[in-house]
């Protein structure tokens with residue numbers, strides 16, 4: 274049986290825990306610190322933050338305190354951060370990484386991501402902008418200060434521009450929730466050895482009241498959140514549920530002792546879009 278510490282190998286050999294903990298919109302310092310602490314205490318070993326979330330300092334502090342109290346070793350905890358879109362391009366990305374490392378207070382990151390691609394809506398030269406951001410990412414990777422690099426919100430056409438690089442993205446973190454599986458991108462990634470992570474795996478809470486999901490929750494004796502996270506993991510996607518509530522943090526981690534049948538997976542696959550954010554990487 275898999276657990277919160279079960280890891281999946283990325284295309285460069287680094288291994289990533291199969292369920293992570295999200296920290297977006299937890300700006301309050303104490304809340305950020307306490308929620309990461311609760312997640313680590315509940316057994317999560319994979320924490321997702323970003324420069325844009327303005328909580329890297331608290332996330333790093335909670336991780337360091339947990340380690341220093343003898344509860345885990347640094348290598349047991351997988352930590353991700355991301356470079357924000359205003360910092361696109363070679364020089365700015367290198368500088369943004371240094372700032373992230375100062376704030377987070379860790380010797381290395383496990384994963385560093387380009388948060389959003391440069392898009393043709395705002396940048397005529399978007400492909401080259403993404404290539405030069407990626408050049409900085411590969412240099413950071415080659416320095417050994419991050420164990421793996423990847424992207425976020427990259428669709429197939431964005432990914433294709435990076436596929437000739439010496440280092441292929443290890444991860445693409447995209448929005449996935451019921452009704453919004455983004456099969457084209459997921460299939461491209463999975464065929465090319467890029468692991469997919471799901472952001473807003475619960476549709477920021479909007480996904481939780483669908484009648485099909487409620488029916489399945491009753492059938493399996495689980496909560497709707499657990500059904501959704503299980504659906505994502507059975508698609509070989511790594512979900513990153515966020516919560517500031519210790520009982521929900523724990524609830525979202527209890528997804529390893531049941532399995533959805535093929536038939537029920539298909540029922541969820543067939544749900545029409547309803548809980549997704551509407552943010553498009555080509556417009557953002």
Ligand SMILES: NC(=O)c1ccc[n+]([C@@H]2O[C@H](COP(=O)([O-])OP(=O)(O)OC[C@H]3O[C@@H](n4cnc5c(N)ncnc54)[C@H](OP(=O)(O)O)[C@@H]3O)[C@@H](O)[C@H]2O)c1
Nearest residue numbers: 295296297425472473474475476477478498514515516517
């Ligand atoms: N790469 C990107 O562009 C991007 C974009 C968005 C998010 N992300 C990452 O993905 C993570 C997750 O996405 P998200 O935070 O947008 O949304 P989410 O995890 O889908 O949903 C979080 C919301 O659901 C509630 N919730 C969590 N567990 C619940 C449960 N068991 N029952 C009922 N409600 C529950 C939370 O409320 P409480 O906190 O009050 O429990 C919160 O309002 C982020 O935190 C971030 O790390 C990345």
